[in-house]
Amino acid sequence: MKKIAIFTSGGDAPGMNACVRAVVRSAIYYGLEVYGIRHGYDGMIRGEISQMQSYSVSNIIQKGGTILKSARSKEFMTKEGRAKAYDQLQKYGIEGLVAIGGNGTFTGASIFYEEYGIPAVGAPGTIDNDLYGTDYTIGYDxxxxxxxxxxxxxxxxxxxxxxxxxxxxxxxxxxxxxxxxxxxxxxxxxxxxxxxxxxxxxxxxxxxxxxxxxxxxxxxxxxxxxxxxxxxxxxxxxxxxxxxxxxxxxxxxxxGGSPTAFDRILASRLGVGAVEGLINGQQGVMVGIINNKLTYTPFRDCISLSKPISDELVRIVEILSI
Amino acid sequence: MKKIAIFTSGGDAPGMNACVRAVVRSAIYYGLEVYGIRHGYDGMIRGEISQMQSYSVSNIIQKGGTILKSARSKEFMTKEGRAKAYDQLQKYGIEGLVAIGGNGTFTGASIFYEEYGIPAVGAPGTIDNDLYGTDYTIGYDxxxxxxxxxxxxxxxxxxxxxxxxxxxxxxxxxxxxxxxxxxxxxxxxxxxxxxxxxxxxxxxxxxxxxxxxxxxxxxxxxxxxxxxxxxxxxxxxxxxxxxxxxxxxxxxxxxGGSPTAFDRILASRLGVGAVEGLINGQQGVMVGIINNKLTYTPFRDCISLSKPISDELVRIVEILSI
Amino acid sequence: MKKIAIFTSGGDAPGMNACVRAVVRSAIYYGLEVYGIRHGYDGMIRGEISQMQSYSVSNIIQKGGTILKSARSKEFMTKEGRAKAYDQLQKYGIEGLVAIGGNGTFTGASIFYEEYGIPAVGAPGTIDNDLYGTDYTIGYDxxxxxxxxxxxxxxxxxxxxxxxxxxxxxxxxxxxxxxxxxxxxxxxxxxxxxxxxxxxxxxxxxxxxxxxxxxxxxxxxxxxxxxxxxxxxxxxxxxxxxxxxxxxxxxxxxxGGSPTAFDRILASRLGVGAVEGLINGQQGVMVGIINNKLTYTPFRDCISLSKPISDELVRIVEILSI
Amino acid sequence: MKKIAIFTSGGDAPGMNACVRAVVRSAIYYGLEVYGIRHGYDGMIRGEISQMQSYSVSNIIQKGGTILKSARSKEFMTKEGRAKAYDQLQKYGIEGLVAIGGNGTFTGASIFYEEYGIPAVGAPGTIDNDLYGTDYTIGYDxxxxxxxxxxxxxxxxxxxxxxxxxxxxxxxxxxxxxxxxxxxxxxxxxxxxxxxxxxxxxxxxxxxxxxxxxxxxxxxxxxxxxxxxxxxxxxxxxxxxxxxxxxxxxxxxxxGGSPTAFDRILASRLGVGAVEGLINGQQGVMVGIINNKLTYTPFRDCISLSKPISDELVRIVEILSI
CATH class of the missing domain: 3.40.50.460 (Phosphofructokinase domain)
Incomplete structure (x- = not known):
């Protein structure tokens, strides 16, 4: 693998920029070229793709939102849309994807991977913390x-x-x-x-x-x-x-808002983990952290399984509100 | 004047506690006894009155809300209600009032002063900054x-x-x-x-x-x-x-929220100014700050006159949004 | 067990108050009487002990520092000091202790437990996160x-x-x-x-x-x-x-400062866990959270073993600083 | 006047960016071309000058520091240095300067104005609030x-x-x-x-x-x-x-840090005021706000006169610390 691309999709979440930074810098650290795709799947279709350097992500770790911007794409839900997206990636020689987002993002990446075989690793970026396969999502804290x-x-x-x-x-x-x-x-x-x-x-x-x-x-x-x-x-x-x-x-x-320390570190770990995952042959998975260890869970599980809420916390609300 | 009382009324605003603290400590500094009335005019009617010491207001300058609590009082709008309030003040020998609040608060204080002659100085406490007689109100910043x-x-x-x-x-x-x-x-x-x-x-x-x-x-x-x-x-x-x-x-x-430096200092100045005003014979006035100087404006002006918005600021919005 | 006491000791840490609140409320929830000891071991010796109610800990979850105050006690390091402390606890009929603090605190609790057999559960309160037996300490985040x-x-x-x-x-x-x-x-x-x-x-x-x-x-x-x-x-x-x-x-x-969400929740979980531990017969242990589960580790391990820093984080610094 | 330039000099202060933004946008609003000089006087000498557009200052109002960077310049203290700076300004056809900074900045601007007659308006940017000619400096709040x-x-x-x-x-x-x-x-x-x-x-x-x-x-x-x-x-x-x-x-x-509302508004007013001053023929002056009104004070007064501390505030410390 020589060239990968990174994009953010779905609702933005604080810490997405810290994750973009980690992906870009770890890709360069491991000798890869890395491209940024703006406006998510929509930008992939339209070819809003450009190479990123180490300095492209300077001074963004503390910023809310996403410098790559996000958008919902109806066109990517069609076969024609995905074909256009594939052509764009081919043009740049991109062999792997890092997708930061939530359920919708991973559904798209999963279908795209099945159709075109481009390996993708997802990183969980949503304030809702509702994703199976990770204890915490970027932006939740x-x-x-x-x-x-x-x-x-x-x-x-x-x-x-x-x-x-x-x-x-x-x-x-x-x-x-x-x-x-x-x-x-x-x-x-x-x-x-x-x-x-x-x-x-x-x-x-x-x-x-x-x-x-x-x-x-x-x-x-x-x-x-x-x-x-x-x-x-x-x-x-x-x-x-x-x-x-x-x-x-x-x-x-x-x-919105500047991400907390927890989210910046989580995002940094997941960003590095996503790139290392791609290099090590992971494909069609989401990188997550469970019990403080990096894990990779197939997209299909992340999408179909649900993460229950902690019984302990429900009980604590009852005890402490007396 | 030997004994004064302080209360907060109307919507709460950050910095009200800083003002209460300043009133209590400056009253003691000038040799007065000072009483706190809880729940505004309602508490005055019901006799929720107790003496305050210097330590009663320790560690409150940074707190939002008001430790004296606030309430709207329908009863005080009636002659009977005000008569009860007067009786309560008499019981404690209170000879002067500091009222922190807005228009409604000062209307009450003004009527009460006309009926019973108890000198009152108001301090402008409202986030809206809509009071004539002061450049800034407590809580606005x-x-x-x-x-x-x-x-x-x-x-x-x-x-x-x-x-x-x-x-x-x-x-x-x-x-x-x-x-x-x-x-x-x-x-x-x-x-x-x-x-x-x-x-x-x-x-x-x-x-x-x-x-x-x-x-x-x-x-x-x-x-x-x-x-x-x-x-x-x-x-x-x-x-x-x-x-x-x-x-x-x-x-x-x-x-809500911890007051800014500006509000803490404004509230402190107005609190000291209110007590010094009472001592110097002010009555039926609101203490304010105009062009960085303490001023005293009759309640009737504060209530009836309106403070225009700054033309300069309106113009700046237009210039800077290009 | 009918009566327990809670104290904070060593350097203060944000979230200690959230933990005190959780201990008091969960003790009451489980039908125990709960006492607060001020100024740590020093106050235990001097008998600064008083019963706490549910409302004693209202509105403190967001406050930095510790309402029970903290102090270092040379006297408790002596046999005579500890004897006095034991007498004070006897006077109030206290049968169990919750000690919030770090290594020094637990060393004291451990010796005291060996000498007098009063069960104690420690809760890790220190900004340094240097305690074996828990992934996170209160105040660290x-x-x-x-x-x-x-x-x-x-x-x-x-x-x-x-x-x-x-x-x-x-x-x-x-x-x-x-x-x-x-x-x-x-x-x-x-x-x-x-x-x-x-x-x-x-x-x-x-x-x-x-x-x-x-x-x-x-x-x-x-x-x-x-x-x-x-x-x-x-x-x-x-x-x-x-x-x-x-x-x-x-x-x-x-x-200092108001504790983050992470610290308030951690402190709440550990406070409830400490009380439940005492009720269930734990003694001479620190409650902690490892891999998101409550655990109890003997004081001697907490004191003697050290928690290594994460290799993954050390590596991430190197990767991301390029 | 057709072309002006803006620079920041001396210690940085939160709100400098808000002032740069106001200068750029108000200059464009009034039909001027506006240039940014990086690294203060040093950059003026070295020709680090480029035209700015409305979008050049998008999304900077909330940022600490200064996007134009600041530096101390020994060379500008020499006649040769200032000659080089003048040549650079001539090259771009710059007819007026806005200098954001403190005493040192204005001393430089003052000498430069006397030697070369390029009109300059200063804006007070320093956290120390120690400048004569304005009630508040940018960054102080x-x-x-x-x-x-x-x-x-x-x-x-x-x-x-x-x-x-x-x-x-x-x-x-x-x-x-x-x-x-x-x-x-x-x-x-x-x-x-x-x-x-x-x-x-x-x-x-x-x-x-x-x-x-x-x-x-x-x-x-x-x-x-x-x-x-x-x-x-x-x-x-x-x-x-x-x-x-x-x-x-x-x-x-x-x-450092994101500027407060007060500083952003102060900086915006002073930035607009500086440009309007230049247009109206002001030269060799600092724009300030005294008693809530824009004023222009000759550099020489700003440099030589000192602003006394408020007696009222000194007295308030004494009263409230009891």
Missing amino acids: TAVNTALDAIDKIRDTADSHDRIFFIEVMGRDSGYIAIQSGIGGGAELVMVPETFTPIGEVIKTLEEGWSRSKSSFIIIVAEGESGGATEVGTTVKKHFPDADIRITNLGHIQR | TAVNTALDAIDKIRDTADSHDRIFFIEVMGRDSGYIAIQSGIGGGAELVMVPETFTPIGEVIKTLEEGWSRSKSSFIIIVAEGESGGATEVGTTVKKHFPDADIRITNLGHIQR | TAVNTALDAIDKIRDTADSHDRIFFIEVMGRDSGYIAIQSGIGGGAELVMVPETFTPIGEVIKTLEEGWSRSKSSFIIIVAEGESGGATEVGTTVKKHFPDADIRITNLGHIQR | TAVNTALDAIDKIRDTADSHDRIFFIEVMGRDSGYIAIQSGIGGGAELVMVPETFTPIGEVIKTLEEGWSRSKSSFIIIVAEGESGGATEVGTTVKKHFPDADIRITNLGHIQR
Whole structure:
């Protein structure tokens, strides 16, 4: 293998740049030429490809977003689109791919690998931490800290006014961000899609809290749970019309920001691991870290299997919210 | 004057604790006894009053919210309520009040002063910076920096995906937070209630930007302007159905957080100024800082007059967004 | 077991409060009475002991330092001191201890347990991450992020002025903080006590960098390595008298600050684990997390065995600094 | 005037990039061509000059340091050096200069203007806030907030261990950073060069504090005062050998970091003001903001006159540290 290419795809996540940097520098370290593809699969089709040097990735480790930009590509979902993409890669002589992204990204890479045999190693880049085959995804730790920072700020106001806050955090169908930011933020209740929380339990939490003279509450709602914070908060409001209830959605701030140390190091390890994987003949796999060791999991498993939420953490929320 | 009391009222703002600390310590410094009233006017009526010492305010200067808590009081709007409040103050021998809050707070203090003659000095505590009689209100600088930090994060995502973001910031009828966070965040457009921005101008901004190869946009919308970000964003979306438009509301994080240096120092100066004002015979006034000098403005002016937004800043947005 | 006590000892670390909170609340959850001992072993001797309730630990999860305070105790190193401490515990009927701290703390707890048979479970609280028996210690992730934030700031100046910075980070005899903040900060070289770095290698790094047109450098030096940043920087300065070399020691900021999400969750898990350990008959052990699972390691192993630094991380520094 | 150039010189300060951006965009807005000179006067001599466009300054408003880089130039202090610089400017047809920096920068610009008649407007960029002719300099607010953040962290440790901390902050001969970060950080004492503080007063502060049961202390020492924190701390240590005294120097972190909202807006206003000044015939002046209004002060006054520290702030430290 002499030439590889790197791209980012799907929703951006803090630490993607640190991973791009690690891929570029480790490729050069191992004597490969490395190309950057802009705008994900769309750019691959359109030939937005250029060689990268060590200095191309100077001073980006601390930056949120992705310097290679990301895009969703409808065209790559068609056979014609993928044929064009293959032609572009051939033009540059690219023999291997590193794809940073999530499920959609790996589905594309998997089909492309089956059709054209270009080896690809994926690196898990998504704030949702919902990927099988790795304990942590790039961007997750930063997103949790961003959510936590917001929760800390909102608690100031909740305490000062004896208010009940329903705070919605990201995570699509996964409760990872919710459970960790909830524990970290000292939330009174965390509602995640993995374990259904009936409205009755929310009401019980509030009533029990009031009986213990608790006057302010933080309730974290994962976006995929029961219609999110708006629906849950509105229902509870009907039950306690006199309570001072506020609903807030943390929104897109959770995707941005300078990555934490954890994410920069994770991204660096995965980037080096992806390149070393390609060199060692890995293909059609995602590099991940399980129990602190680099591992390679076939794309098909990453895509089809789901990562359960930690029972221990669910239990800890219950114990610590008393 | 021997005994004074301090309370916070209305929406909480970062730096209120720094101001409470300054009032307590300067009162003691000048030989006064000082009492804290919890839960604003409501607590005054219910007698939630206790003496404070120098150590009562240790280690609070960096805390968001207000340790004295805040509440809105319907009862204080009635003659009976104010009579009860007066009785409570009499019980403790309180001869002067420092009220930290905004317009509603000062209206209450003003009526109370007219009815019972208890001298009151107000300190401007609101993130909105919408008070006549001071260049800056306590909490404003922190709120702007919180909004700015969020905008910086969102720009990561906007850039990575070539997106248009409509971001709503707080400020009620005032565009102060919007204009400053917009300039600081390098926004392409800032929409404030003080100067109506027709939708046509938003459309022109986008079209001109695209013609100059700009691919991502940040548009800041003050909550009081044209229905906020949701309405503006939705209208624009109808005009450009293919554009990747996102709408986000920064929400309650803008009220919390550890105050900035600016707010801590402002709050400290105003707290000392409020106590010195009471000692020097000020009554029925708000202490403020205009052109870097302490000033005292009658409550009636603070309540009835409005503070215009800076023409210079409006012009700077236009110049720098090219 | 009916009554247990909790204390913090040794150098403080961010997340200690989150751990105290978890111990108090999980003890109450499991029906135990829980007491807080202030000022570590010193306070145990002097009887600074009082019962804690669920609300005693409200709103502390986000605070740096330790609300129970910490102190080094010479008296506890004597037989007489420990006898006094035992008498105090007897007075309150305390049957189990949770000790948050590092090596010194556990040595004390171990001797005390052997002499008086009071079961103790330790929780690893130190920013240095140098304890055998756990992958991470409480405070480490926060310290790394604080160091990283400082390195990011210093790189602004290094880049603007084409300077070489030697930055000293904490860690005593351990290079953990150095290696992680070095990778995260994109340092050109990281010098850790675990692997001796001859000055010749520093010189080579600079010369090779200059030959590749690199004009600014960040070199991280662990405090335990070759006399620290001052000695290394001064020696290099003699070699390159015209280079613009600056030396800075990050110092005590690394011990403080609001804990990161990672540290709050780690501390919460370890606090719950410590109490559950005591209830289940653990004694003379430290609770830790290895490969994401709670484990209990005898104090004697924690004290006598050392935790090696990761070879993978050492290699990654070399690869990514090209 | 058709063509102007912009450069940064002297120590870098957060917000310089925001000022560069404002100069470039406002110049283009007013129909001028604008050139960037890299590495200050040194780059002017060597001809490191290139035209800038609106997009050249995209996405830099939030960055610390200066994209134009800074350097000290010995050669520009010679007649020959300045002659070369003039020739370079002639080559590009540059008719006006904007110089961002401090005293040294303006001295150079002033001499150059006298010798060659090229109009120059200076913008005050230094964290020290020690320039006559403006209430605030670019970078000062950020530096104060960085120092404050560090002080907040150190107080965690000081409180947990009942320690006395002597913290040195930057400011050269000026106590501005010290006084503001001291008030904001709730310091027990602030030692600034403008008002000599005898060691006896430090000792009195500690003894009085202890008599009021205060157990931890933060004492801020400006770098220009009495030999800095090291000398003051060491002397006090001799007086109280049993006290747990720590000395720390915040160092270079104070120069870096993303600028605060205040600094970004200040820098934007001054950048626009500098260009409008040049257009309106200003020459040999520094643009500043006094009482919230743009002003132009002759270089000679900025260089020769000194800005006194605020008496009000000195008094506030005394009142609030009780």
